[in-house]
Amino acid sequence: MEKKLRCLIPQEEIATMVRRVAQELDQDYKDRSPVLVGILKGAFVYLADLIRHLKTPIRNIEFIRLSSYGVSTISSGRAVVVTGLPKGTVTGQDVILIEDIVDTGITTTAALRYLRRDKPASLRLCTLLDKPSRRRVPVSIDYVGKTVPEGFVVGYGTDFDQRYRQLPAIYTLRE
Ligand code: IMP
Ligand code: MG
Secondary structure, eight states: OOOEEEEEEOHHHHHHHHHHHHHHHHHHTTTOOOEEEEEETTTHHHHHHHHTTOOSOOOEEEEEEEEESSOTTSOOSOEEEEEOOOTTSSTTSEEEEEEEEESSSHHHHHHHHHHHTTOOSEEEEEEEEEOGGGOOSOOOOSEEEEEOOSSOEEBTTBOBTTBSTTOSSEEEEEO
């Protein structure tokens, strides 16, 4: 059945969010050269926009992929890294993990734990969206584009059943 989309964050507002976060990162990473690690697939659009606003010289851009058991709009209780990084990739580096949306917190917690094992010099979390209403694991987020209310969102990298990632704005999805 076709779903209805309602615009939650228009394109111009996303652009403003991206510029603001890039400024925060530029301030905090002055004189450093961080490694950005995006979580596939959702974060690829945000990461691509963000890097083009950063003045900080980026040391490296990497991606990891996690899989949560279960599908659809309800996250399951576990996430595993299915595509990781060669050992030593982030060792001694200032790492910024880039996520599309922190919902229950399970995915980001697993991703942070995975990266920490490789002993980065520092590790921070930067998410486009924070949806704290369904949080099951406490996550400390360093950079947030916008906090959103309960409800499923799509667009700007985020999907429902792999669709809608291409939309330039962020929408809520309804039956
Ligand atoms: P968490 O593990 O529950 O925090 O969920 C994280 C992952 O679930 C994110 O990386 C998203 O890919 C996906 N997710 C959570 N909420 C939404 C949503 O509203 N729209 C699209 N994807 C979502
Ligand atoms: Mg994701």
